Amino acid sequence: MDRNEKALYEAKAAVLKALGHPTRLWMAEQLAKGERCVCEFVREIDADFSTVSKHLLILKQAGIVEDEKRGLNVYYKLKVPCILNSMNCVEAVLASQLQSQKDLMK
Amino acid sequence: MDRNEKALYEAKAAVLKALGHPTRLWMAEQLAKGERCVCEFVREIDADFSTVSKHLLILKQAGIVEDEKRGLNVYYKLKVPCILNSMNCVEAVLASQLQSQKDLMK
DNA sequence: GTCGTATTTGGTAAAATAGCCAAATAGTAT
DNA sequence: ATACTATTTGGCTATTTTACCAAATACGAC
Numbered sequence: 255m256d257r258n259e260k261a262l263y264e265a266k267a268a269v270l271k272a273l274g275h276p277t278r279l280w281m282a283e284q285l286a287k288g289e290r291c292v293c294e295f296v297r298e299i300d301a302d303f304s305t306v307s308k309h310l311l312i313l314k315q316a317g318i319v320e321d322e323k324r325g326l327n328v329y330y331k332l333k334v335p336c337i338l339n340s341m342n343c344v345e346a347v348l349a350s351q352l353q354s355q356k357d358l359m360k
Numbered sequence: 361m362d363r364n365e366k367a368l369y370e371a372k373a374a375v376l377k378a379l380g381h382p383t384r385l386w387m388a389e390q391l392a393k394g395e396r397c398v399c400e401f402v403r404e405i406d407a408d409f410s411t412v413s414k415h416l417l418i419l420k421q422a423g424i425v426e427d428e429k430r431g432l433n434v435y436y437k438l439k440v441p442c443i444l445n446s447m448n449c450v451e452a453v454l455a456s457q458l459q460s461q462k463d464l465m466k
Numbered sequence: 467g468t469c470g471t472a473t474t475t476g477g478t479a480a481a482a483t484a485g486c487c488a489a490a491t492a493g494t495a496t
Numbered sequence: 497a498t499a500c501t502a503t504t505t506g507g508c509t510a511t512t513t514t515a516c517c518a519a520a521t522a523c524g525a526c
Contacts, residue, residue, distance in 0.1 A: 292504095
């Protein structure tokens with residue numbers, strides 16, 4: 255792993271890491287349905303306004319979402335929607351975990 | 361977000377989180393080419409044997425890899441290979457980041 | 467059995483993360 | 497201007513993560 259390769263994997267891992275939190279992942283998937291402002295998320299999530307805002311900042315810094323201020327509200331939307339394609343396989347991992355558990359029961 | 365949905369997102373985020381570390385992501389991608397034992401990874405990564413072993417444990421607990429002991433060695437391989445399909449989009453995010461930086465330069 | 471190699475486990479310290487609160491900022495309305 | 501709402505920022509603490517070292521374990525060779 256040379257210097258360039260290391261930097262590449264750090265960058266790629268940072269994207270996955272940003273999605274590696276339940277609240278952030280949920281918000282990203284919600285944004286697949288369309289943009290939302292911070293206050294809408296706050297209403298649906300049992301967390302402080304500042305916590306939600308910081309999670310969105312992390313997604314933004316990872317390049318996954320972008321924001322736009324309109325009036326009093328800041329609207330977030332997916333910048334690279336294909337991110338959620340990956341979820342099919344993540345669910346396949348979960349299914350595989352379930353299968354392994356079943357096998358243990360036998 | 362009800363109780364079940366919350367559990368689902370925690371499970372999905374855990375998978376992404378496991379891949380959200382440069383060393384682990386690199387190892388997972390290497391395994392796409394075929395199985396490897398821990399000592400092979402140790403030779404290629406500048407990290408302690410125990411560090412590498414623990415990273416592999418995290419991938420295993422996430423359901424991404426599985427291990428098999430043969431003689432003195434423990435061989436790891438991808439359990440759900442599609443995981444790496446997701447990487448195309450992660451790279452698209454990186455490309456989008458680059459584009460945004462270029463736009464700033466203008 | 468002992469020896470040597472591969473791997474995991476336990477402990478520990480430093481760094482990163484998460485979430486809350488309070489304060490600051492930005493924008494709208496009156 | 498003041499008042500009100502939406503959002504971000506700074507500060508703080510508790511928790512988690514990371515990576516190293518040393519010790520324990522597992523296995524094959526002799």
